Amino acid sequence: MIGTSIHDYVFIRICIFVLHWIAPFSIFYCLSSLVYPAPFHVSRILQVWATLESAFYLLVYHPRKIYLQRAATYPTPICREHRRLLFQRCHENIPDPERYLAKWFMDAPAPEIKWENVKDFFRWAFLDTVVPNTVNDEELEEFVRETEKLLGRKIEPGRGNAKCLRLTQGKVDMLHRSLTWYMCVFIVDTVASGYLRYYSFDFHSTSPLRLPTVFPFRPLALLTSHRSPAKTLTYWHRPHTSKTRLPVLFIHGIGIGLYPYINFLAELNLEDETNESDGELGVIAVEIMSVSLRITGETLKKEEMCQEIDCILKAHSWEKFVLVSHSYGSVITTHLLYTPQIAQKIEAILFIDPVSFLLHLPDVAYNFICRKPTHANEHLLHYFASKDMGVAHTLFRRFFWSENILWKEDIRNRRVTVVLGGKDLIVDTEVVKAYLTDNKSVRRENEGWKDGTWKGNGLDVLWFSELDHGEAFDKKNIRAQLVDITRSYCNRE
Template sequence: MIGTSTPEYVFIRASIVCLRAITPLSILYCGFCVLRPPRSTFSTVLAAWAAVETTFYFIVYLPRRYYLQRPTPHPTLLSRERRQILFQRCYQTISNPERYLTNWFLGSPLSEIRRENIKDFFRWAFLNTGDSDASDNEELEGYVSRVEELLERPIEPGRGRAKCLRLTIDRVDMMHRSFAWYMVVGIVDTAAAAYLRFKSFRFYGIPLRRFFSVFPLRFFSLLSSHRSPSSHISYWYRPHTSKARLPVLFIHGIGIGLYPYARFLAEINTKDEFQASDGEIGVIAIEIMPISFRITGAALRKDEMCKEINAIVKKHGWDKFVLASHSYGTVVSTHLLQTPEIAHKIGPMLLIDPVTLLLHLPDVAYNFTARKPRGANEHQLYYFASKDMGVAHTLCRHFFWSENILWKEDIIGRSVTAVLGGRDLIVDTEAVGRYLVGANDGNWEDGSWKEDPWIGEGLDVLWFTQCDHAQAFERKETRQKLVDVIKGYSQRGEQLIDIA
């Protein structure tokens, strides 16, 4: 993640302007060439590139943008009893009801958020629909009454001009990416593949019959003799040779695939006293193409994803592993915890920049999909991530908050470390940290929990004051702490590493 300085702001804005200009300039140049055909070699090559970009826009992007607007089936509706329990959990963890409402209603003033507006929001949030049904009114009125308790004032009747954020119902908002951009993605992907292969990782690609299902094409996959047991999930594997330590399953977040994590994955097996006598820690790094700036199929549903990851783990004979995940990957981790077939295989967990904790609060959804960018890091997030076709479709048609949310009660009895950045532009890490350590119950009011050493048992919180979202992987010092947590968890009760 880029910083917030003026030079970085100028750089990122200039980069975005240049990338967005490629296609309109290509269309204009194609029109010019019709009137005046190119005569030199340079102009011929330029015309050919412009033709590719123009064709890509009209033949690939426009039809795909229309196709991705299709509605999606929602998960099975929870029973009313379970909805009441879910609402109560949410209710108990809303510390700022005014901010809660204004952000879910896209910054609208409270005077415009009236009773019917709030019902619209809860109709989506708890009933998985945008359609009004008189039979639901009693339940919705109950929710609105509880909000009045939080606000300590009545909510005006009727409907105001406020519009709420309803991810899985709203239009999928995306921006065009040029053909040249996807070529850059392909180059970065190949560079990451070369680095991981150099670090003794093996690539397990999807079946060759699906080679053309991912664009840019991954030609290095043709060189691999290993195939994934999954039809949709490719991954990188480093053999597990240790007899005393647990292997590691890693799930990445939204971005350009495994490239930002390559050094972290390699450093898990840096030389140490245990490796010299015991062997190496095995690593499986899952690839999720729909959130990796590619043109590919839709994201897998919860059950499908868990089934295919379980098949991968079974292929390598893992009956227990450390689960590490970053950002969107923590959503998949939550799903794995909820799936009995694989949940019993999950040992200690490392959740880096987790987006699933307190997911009912508006920060993650609003900051990632609706916030108007200002700083350099916000512009980077907005253009390169939020408005990518695959990412936007995944978040707007396959991201169901009620099945993605992770509560503290769900990880009781496990060894879990949550890594939070003090400058995270997506997650309200202050609120998440206070929730995890119980600061909202009157403990740790002075914020001293941020300085607590890592223990390695029960629930730990690592606070990186100067880190933005994903920057823990970019800095050697913080990345080393992540690696030390992995090694400490992997040692199966051996003496834990002191990373305080």
């Protein structure tokens, strides 16, 4: 993650400006050259590239943008009793009710958030619809009355001008990515592949027939002799040879794939290079291409994702493993924990910058979708992540908060560490930290919360006050702590 200095701001704004205007300038040049020849010499290479950029925008991006606007397919609705329990659980964990309402209504003034507006929000949040139905009115009215109690004030009757953030109902908001950008992605992917091969990871590709389903194309998919047992998921695998320890399943977050995690994955076995008596820790690093800045298929549904990961685990005969996830990977982790045949295999979990805890709060959705970027890191998140075609579709059409939310009760009876950064630009980590450590059995190891570790009954919270989202992997000393935690979890008890 980039910093917040003036230098970082200027750099990222220049990068965005150049990448964003490549396609418009290319189209303008192609159209104008049909009427008037350029008054200066333009090399043949630039002419061809401008033509390719124009064709890519008109023939690939624009049609796909229209295609991805299709309505979301919602999961099977839960019954009224379970909705009531979910509602109560959420409302018991809202630290600032006024802010909660304001952010879900995109900073609308409180007088504009009236009774019918709040019903609209709950209709989407708990019923997965925006279509009014008198059958559900009694339930929604009850939810609004409970919200009044939480706010300590009455909500005005009628309908105001406020519009709520209904993530899966709005337009899939994306921005064009040029061929030049995808060439950069191709280079990063190639470099990452080289590093992973150097560190003894084998790439497991899907069928060669699926090569055209991912752009930029990946030549390694044709060169590797290893095939993924899953239909769509690819992954990198380092064989597990240890007889006394557990292997590691790693699930990355939104970004440019596995490149930011290479050092972490390599360092898991760094100590074993000088000690071969027990063999090495096996690692499977799953690739989720739909959130890796590529043009590819839609993000798998919850059941499909779990089924394919289960196929991979069975193919390598993993009966027990340690699960490590970063950011969006915590959503996949939540699904795995709710899948009994996989959950029983998860011995311990390391969450790094998780987004699943307290997902009913508006911060993750608001910061990804609504916040107008100001600082360099916010511009980086907004342009390169939030507005990416695959990421935007995942968030607007495949991100259902009620099935992605994770409660601390769901991770009981396991060894778990949650790593949080005090300057996280996506998650309100202060609130998540308070939630995870709000019990009498928690013991603080370090005085103060500048940097420290909380020890609970199987649940540890590791806090870094100066870290932004994703920076834990960038700093060697902090990354070493993550490696140590993972390796300690791999030791069988």
